[in-house]
Amino acid sequence: MSMFRQSIRRFATAADSASPYGIRVGKVQGTVNGFTGAIGNTPLIRLNKISDETGCEIYGKAEFMNPGGSVKDRAALYVIKDAEERGLIQPGGTIVEGTAGNTGIGLAHVCRSKGYKCVIYMPNTQSQGKIDLLRLLGAEVYPVPAVAFENPENYNHQAKRHAERLENAVWTNQFDNTANRRAHIETTGPEMWAQTGGKIDAFTCSTGTGGTFAGITRYLKEVSDGRTEAWLADPPGSVLHSYIQSGGKLTERSGSSITEGIGQGRVTDNLKQEINLITSSFTIPDEETIHMVYRLLDEEGLYMGASSALNVAAAYQLAKNIGPGRTVATILCDGAYRYADRLFSKSWLRQKGLDKAIPSHLEKYAVLD
Ligand SMILES: Cc1ncc(COP(=O)(O)O)c(C=O)c1O
Numbered sequence: 001m002s003m004f005r006q007s008i009r010r011f012a013t014a015a016d017s018a019s020p021y022g023i024r025v026g027k028v029q030g031t032v033n034g035f036t037g038a039i040g041n042t043p044l045i046r047l048n049k050i051s052d053e054t055g056c057e058i059y060g061k062a063e064f065m066n067p068g069g070s071v072k073d074r075a076a077l078y079v080i081k082d083a084e085e086r087g088l089i090q091p092g093g094t095i096v097e098g099t100a101g102n103t104g105i106g107l108a109h110v111c112r113s114k115g116y117k118c119v120i121y122m123p124n125t126q127s128q129g130k131i132d133l134l135r136l137l138g139a140e141v142y143p144v145p146a147v148a149f150e151n152p153e154n155y156n157h158q159a160k161r162h163a164e165r166l167e168n169a170v171w172t173n174q175f176d177n178t179a180n181r182r183a184h185i186e187t188t189g190p191e192m193w194a195q196t197g198g199k200i201d202a203f204t205c206s207t208g209t210g211g212t213f214a215g216i217t218r219y220l221k222e223v224s225d226g227r228t229e230a231w232l233a234d235p236p237g238s239v240l241h242s243y244i245q246s247g248g249k250l251t252e253r254s255g256s257s258i259t260e261g262i263g264q265g266r267v268t269d270n271l272k273q274e275i276n277l278i279t280s281s282f283t284i285p286d287e288e289t290i291h292m293v294y295r296l297l298d299e300e301g302l303y304m305g306a307s308s309a310l311n312v313a314a315a316y317q318l319a320k321n322i323g324p325g326r327t328v329a330t331i332l333c334d335g336a337y338r339y340a341d342r343l344f345s346k347s348w349l350r351q352k353g354l355d356k357a358i359p360s361h362l363e364k365y366a367v368l369d
Pocket of ligand 1: 070071072102103206207208209210211212213234260261262305307308333334
């Protein structure tokens with residue numbers, strides 16, 4: 001009984017420190033209105049082993065618990081809401097996007113729940129599994145040749161032209177549409193701040209469109225009067241680490257990465273807005289990322305995709321840098337389900353030169369040949 005009272009008190013405290021956006025956390029979950037009502041309000045999970053090891057409180061925001069399975073549900077909802085609010089789309093209209101991954105899945109779900117058609121362009125190098133999933137969620141899918149962004153036949157440009165050809169259609173443009181970043185300023189950031197009772201010393205995560213990192217950074221900087229540090233975590237092959245370290249002079253890239261959905265060749269509009277708020281950046285090699293995929297499973301029971309593991313590897317490094325007693329937060333973007341045939345395959349790991357990155361006591365999780 002007393003434990004129950006104590007937890008009620010904790011919830012009340014969290015709710016009292018509600019953000020200017022009126023976020024209330026810790027309320028007993030009631031009913032929600034449709035699929036979109038279930039987006040957000042995800043738990044903030046204390047990562048016990050690495051917290052105890054570093055003496056910091058390290059938290060991962062459980063974005064894999066969104067109803068479409070990833071952090072991108074929030075962006076999908078906001079870019080569609082933005083199009084509605086600006087009068088760009090009417091009932092029965094069509095949402096068009098260029099995406100190879102989670103944004104398409106989020107958009108397909110939100111479109112079904114709101115009664116829009118969904119059209120997705122993606123590079124034809126993507127797996128049949130991804131195409132099938134989008135189709136079974138009701139989307140019309142166009143796999144097109146994988147060409148550089150500068151080429152007019154790039155999947156993003158084709159998506160834009162497709163929307164222009166239709167009546168009552170919108171290209172949601174996730175990379176440069178800042179409604180994406182707004183989702184995280186208005187929801188993810190305030191949730192995290194309230195969930196920790198206003199104690200986040202440092203935040204780190206990687207970027208694809210930059211919406212998640214930039215939006216949360218913006219909110220945390222504002223609410224903490226600039227005290228919360230924001231570290232961008234980059235995979236190999238992305239230009240952002242070099243851009244940030246050189247004060248915007250260089251955009252060098254080296255290597256490539258097994259991670260999906262993150263790493264960038266340019267500063268998107270979503271990221272550009274907050275580039276001056278960034279404390280610093282680091283790159284996380286694939287060896288550390290894959291090791292953390294296995295550690296999270298073994299130590300925390302968390303079955304996470306590579307971008308989440310990279311984020312946690314970054315939070316772990318940051319905790320070691322800033323010393324004990326501090327609170328560090330990051331994002332658990334999606335689960336490992338869509339990537340299991342690679343991340344847990346012995347031959348794939350060998351082929352990528354990553355088999356040696358997994359310590360022998362964790363090798364037992366690589367159960368696929
Ligand atoms: C698995 C995964 N992690 C991270 C990200 C990056 O999020 P953002 O686009 O907000 O930078 C994405 C984006 O698609 C993703 O699919």
